[in-house]
Amino acid sequence: MDIIKPRVLSGFMELLPEEQVKFDCMAEALRRTYALYGFTPLDTPLIEAAEVLLAKGGGETEKQIYRFTKGDSDLALRFDLTVPLARYVALHANELSFPFRRYQIGKVYRGERAQRGRFREFYQADIDVIGDGQLDILNEAEIPSIIYKSFTALGLKRFQIRVNNRKILTGFYAMLGLNERAADVMRTVDKLDKIGAEKVRALLVEEGVSPASADEIMDFIAISGSNSEVLSALERYRGKNEVFDQGLDELNTVVSYLGAFGVPEKNFAVDLAIARGLDYYTGTVYETKLLDHPEIGSICSGGRYDNLAEYYTKQKLPGVGISIGLTRLFYVLGEQGYLNPELPSAPADVLVLPMTDDLAPAVALATRLREQGVRTQLYREQKKFKAKMAYADKLHVPYVLFLGEDEVSAGVVSYKDMVTGEQRTALPDEVAALILDGLAKRRQGTPIVEPEG
Amino acid sequence: MDIIKPRVLSGFMELLPEEQVKFDCMAEALRRTYALYGFTPLDTPLIEAAEVLLAKGGGETEKQIYRFTKGDSDLALRFDLTVPLARYVALHANELSFPFRRYQIGKVYRGERAQRGRFREFYQADIDVIGDGQLDILNEAEIPSIIYKSFTALGLKRFQIRVNNRKILTGFYAMLGLNERAADVMRTVDKLDKIGAEKVRALLVEEGVSPASADEIMDFIAISGSNSEVLSALERYRGKNEVFDQGLDELNTVVSYLGAFGVPEKNFAVDLAIARGLDYYTGTVYETKLLDHPEIGSICSGGRYDNLAEYYTKQKLPGVGISIGLTRLFYVLGEQGYLNPELPSAPADVLVLPMTDDLAPAVALATRLREQGVRTQLYREQKKFKAKMAYADKLHVPYVLFLGEDEVSAGVVSYKDMVTGEQRTALPDEVAALILDGLAKRRQGTPIVEPEG
Numbered sequence: 001m002d003i004i005k006p007r008v009l010s011g012f013m014e015l016l017p018e019e020q021v022k023f024d025c026m027a028e029a030l031r032r033t034y035a036l037y038g039f040t041p042l043d044t045p046l047i048e049a050a051e052v053l054l055a056k057g058g059g060e061t062e063k064q065i066y067r068f069t070k071g072d073s074d075l076a077l078r079f080d081l082t083v084p085l086a087r088y089v090a091l092h093a094n095e096l097s098f099p100f101r102r103y104q105i106g107k108v109y110r111g112e113r114a115q116r117g118r119f120r121e122f123y124q125a126d127i128d129v130i131g132d133g134q135l136d137i138l139n140e141a142e143i144p145s146i147i148y149k150s151f152t153a154l155g156l157k158r159f160q161i162r163v164n165n166r167k168i169l170t171g172f173y174a175m176l177g178l179n180e181r182a183a184d185v186m187r188t189v190d191k192l193d194k195i196g197a198e199k200v201r202a203l204l205v206e207e208g209v210s211p212a213s214a215d216e217i218m219d220f221i222a223i224s225g226s227n228s229e230v231l232s233a234l235e236r237y238r239g240k241n242e243v244f245d246q247g248l249d250e251l252n253t254v255v256s257y258l259g260a261f262g263v264p265e266k267n268f269a270v271d272l273a274i275a276r277g278l279d280y281y282t283g284t285v286y287e288t289k290l291l292d293h294p295e296i297g298s299i300c301s302g303g304r305y306d307n308l309a310e311y312y313t314k315q316k317l318p319g320v321g322i323s324i325g326l327t328r329l330f331y332v333l334g335e336q337g338y339l340n341p342e343l344p345s346a347p348a349d350v351l352v353l354p355m356t357d358d359l360a361p362a363v364a365l366a367t368r369l370r371e372q373g374v375r376t377q378l379y380r381e382q383k384k385f386k387a388k389m390a391y392a393d394k395l396h397v398p399y400v401l402f403l404g405e406d407e408v409s410a411g412v413v414s415y416k417d418m419v420t421g422e423q424r425t426a427l428p429d430e431v432a433a434l435i436l437d438g439l440a441k442r443r444q445g446t447p448i449v450e451p452e453g
Numbered sequence: 454m455d456i457i458k459p460r461v462l463s464g465f466m467e468l469l470p471e472e473q474v475k476f477d478c479m480a481e482a483l484r485r486t487y488a489l490y491g492f493t494p495l496d497t498p499l500i501e502a503a504e505v506l507l508a509k510g511g512g513e514t515e516k517q518i519y520r521f522t523k524g525d526s527d528l529a530l531r532f533d534l535t536v537p538l539a540r541y542v543a544l545h546a547n548e549l550s551f552p553f554r555r556y557q558i559g560k561v562y563r564g565e566r567a568q569r570g571r572f573r574e575f576y577q578a579d580i581d582v583i584g585d586g587q588l589d590i591l592n593e594a595e596i597p598s599i600i601y602k603s604f605t606a607l608g609l610k611r612f613q614i615r616v617n618n619r620k621i622l623t624g625f626y627a628m629l630g631l632n633e634r635a636a637d638v639m640r641t642v643d644k645l646d647k648i649g650a651e652k653v654r655a656l657l658v659e660e661g662v663s664p665a666s667a668d669e670i671m672d673f674i675a676i677s678g679s680n681s682e683v684l685s686a687l688e689r690y691r692g693k694n695e696v697f698d699q700g701l702d703e704l705n706t707v708v709s710y711l712g713a714f715g716v717p718e719k720n721f722a723v724d725l726a727i728a729r730g731l732d733y734y735t736g737t738v739y740e741t742k743l744l745d746h747p748e749i750g751s752i753c754s755g756g757r758y759d760n761l762a763e764y765y766t767k768q769k770l771p772g773v774g775i776s777i778g779l780t781r782l783f784y785v786l787g788e789q790g791y792l793n794p795e796l797p798s799a800p801a802d803v804l805v806l807p808m809t810d811d812l813a814p815a816v817a818l819a820t821r822l823r824e825q826g827v828r829t830q831l832y833r834e835q836k837k838f839k840a841k842m843a844y845a846d847k848l849h850v851p852y853v854l855f856l857g858e859d860e861v862s863a864g865v866v867s868y869k870d871m872v873t874g875e876q877r878t879a880l881p882d883e884v885a886a887l888i889l890d891g892l893a894k895r896r897q898g899t900p901i902v903e904p905e906g
Contacts, residue, residue, distance in 0.1 A: 006505060006540045006765040008499065036829065037829070038801030044468060047462060070564050073462070256813075260814075308556070312456060313879070377554065381552060
């Protein structure tokens with residue numbers, strides 16, 4: 001028979017079992033956190049009609065999309081979770097209750113140029129709150145808390161949530177008479193991190209902003225300091241533009257509830273340079289950076305938008321949402337040595353080795369352990385004892401139980417703790433209690449542990 | 454702006470939030486059960502190189518597959534989880550420990566003719582144990598236990614796991630001198646349930662089986678009764694064919710450990726009519742039927758095979774596995790009224806209604822509840838009180854908390870139990886304790902409840 005060489009497509013992440021457990025542990029931590037905030041899980045198809053998925057059309061997206069025909073259907077794989085959400089909410093609006101709070105953790109597809117750390121299939125972990133016609137500012141104020149709890153649940157500590165409000169920017173540019181070109185100006189200002197202040201100013205002037213206005217803009221985006229310092233610096237612009245004032249009020253509200261939401265001051269900063277390079281956002285915008293790895297860029301971004309589903313319905317659906325690129329985050333954290341090597345990754349808690357011809361006692365023991373929630377594997381392959389122990393060791397199974405004729409007739413179990421090396425013989429219930437106790441201790445870790453400074 | 458009508462492709466299941474929670478609850482029950490038996494989770498790409506995915510080639514599969522090009526790559530969406538597993542094990546064989554036990558719950562794609570209850574995108578929930586060169590019979594004996602625990606975890610009771618051994622069939626046909634045509638004969642016999650005994654016999658003779666052999670075959674597949682009756686009936690064929698004898702020994706082993714594995718006799722039957730219409734299986738084969746809905750067909754099938762990855766490697770990888778078609782199972786159970794209407798489906802356990810201008814007390818209360826694991830939604834949309842209660846009611850949120858000026862100054866919380874209608878005012882910690890207690894009781898249900906006979 002001809003052998004086809006097995007391979008995985010370039011740009012597709014496939015994990016070995018130990019890594020997969022860590023990845024799943026991260027996804028599960030996000031799922032639990034999102035659920036704590038009252039978001040309901042959704043799962044939409046990976047394939048949509050191309051016409052529907054590309055309703056917005058144009059841009060980079062269309063070039064990267066996986067699009068194909070089947071029969072006479074023009075199909076495409078989703079490239080994010082926002083467009084399917086818009087489609088979902090527009091389609092099911094009459095059956096949903098608003099505000100509609102959903103999370104979705106799922107794979108999306110982009111045929112990007114293959115390069116290290118860029119994936120063509122990757123998980124996004126999104127939450128959105130969608131209002132029907134309007135949506136209270138409290139939803140925007142809550143988002144930093146969700147980001148904080150999500151990353152804390154993963155085990156991260158040294159990260160900073162950065163927040164701005166698009167209305168402040170829009171209002172400020174209107175003051176300078178630049179409202180027509182605010183979007184372009186903001187796109188240029190958004191490059192600050194990448195190219196520096198000097199080049200941004202030069203670009204602005206090049207794009208037709210007067211030198212005086214460019215100076216004003218550079219002064220404005222240079223406003224920095226503690227949250228209260230930035231907020232008071234902004235007060236001096238108050239009263240000149242209604243949109244600006246509204247944005248400042250909103251930003252004050254968001255900052256004022258951080259404490260009640262349990263977000264420490266050190267994990268949060270108002271940052272006027274953040275605009276999110278999209279025309280989509282209209283209110284609070286969010287980015288999140290690892291303090292020790294700013295070069296990774298934002299690991300959780302999003303914001304407030306006014307019209308989620310304008311391509312699918314005339315119903316006005318404002319919302320606020322954030323997205324975590326989970327596959328990329330897993331990859332970069334792995335690269336930086338952030339994945340917890342101590343996290344239990346074994347497929348089983350216990351390996352039971354039957355040593356008698358009649359397997360019934362070993363099977364009954366395994367059944368009993370499983371009924372108590374202990375993940376148990378029976379192992380009866382024809383191997384030498386040493387090979388069996390090596391198997392347990394390689395998989396990091398923490399406990400091995402032996403059941404020979406002596407144990408069976410005495411009604412006891414012999415076990416070995418693979419971490420301490422301790423071996424003992426005890427009654428089955430005592431062994432189960434010891435194991436459950438040990439497992440409870442082992443399960444306390446987070447998938448990520450930051451390396452010591 | 455042009456509006457594109459939002460829609461979901463035909464043959465693609467998309468659930469509303471309440472149904473999604475039930476579906477996820479089923480998937481989670483399977484995940485937990487599989488993990489208890491020492492299976493590790495895997496997640497392979499949905500897209501593979503067409504050449505790799507279609508290594509086996511031919512047949513219905515190739516017609517149904519979603520295949521397309523991107524750049525100069527010939528790609529295809531996976532149509533099951535077995536082929537990607539074979540590819541995975543062949544690719545990573547040096548990095549895995551054998552027996553390799555994995556589960557995978559994931560979407561697969563088949564462009565079948567659209568019809569009611571048939572899906573083009575559907576979840577499969579698979580487990581497989583793969584050995585390196587050989588694999589102990591204990592793994593085959595364990596599978597009925599996993600099937601039993603899986604369906605019990607879902608809430609099903611009236612189902613039967615049916616088991617046969619392909620070696621018994623192969624050996625039996627060899628006794629009749631039909632070993633060359635055993636596969637064809639078995640395919641015909643496999644139609645017994647659909648077309649009845651008479652037509653099967655006629656078909657066999659039509660296909661060239663002598664009338665005497667056809668009678669022998671019909672006698673053989675008519676063997677029925679309790680497991681021990683069937684096993685003793687088979688003893689009379691012993692000693693005539695080595696493969697038969699081996700199959701009978703294996704079947705005896707599988708049956709002998711059922712009790713120790715915790716599988717009740719009533720949920721299990723030896724059934725000689727089961728062959729699984731595939732040439733792939735070589736040992737124990739499994740099907741599972743709902744006793745009250747045999748028309749649905751097998752809801753969990755699989756078996757022992759000798760060569761998982763023959764298209765990708767010369768390494769001999771025998772294994773045993775089963776697959777549950779989760780999307781279809783969810784659909785048919787829903788159709789039959791099996792989904793538990795009492796299963797908590799609310800996105801939140803508590804809805805907190807702030808009634809003061811300063812939101813800090815309400816936010817702090819929500820933060821405190823979340824820290825105790827209570828899924829909490831803050832609701833501060835500008836709606837009448839009645840509309841707020843209707844929102845909680847429609848989402849089946851079990852508790853609503855109010856925090857007005859009076860409550861805040863007294864340091865208490867008012868709450869309403871939405872199920873009993875009871876309203877009370879109490880200290881925040883008392884309320885949290887009451888809620889946690891109520892939630893623990895509510896969470897005991899299974900996603901499926903069988904209707905009363």
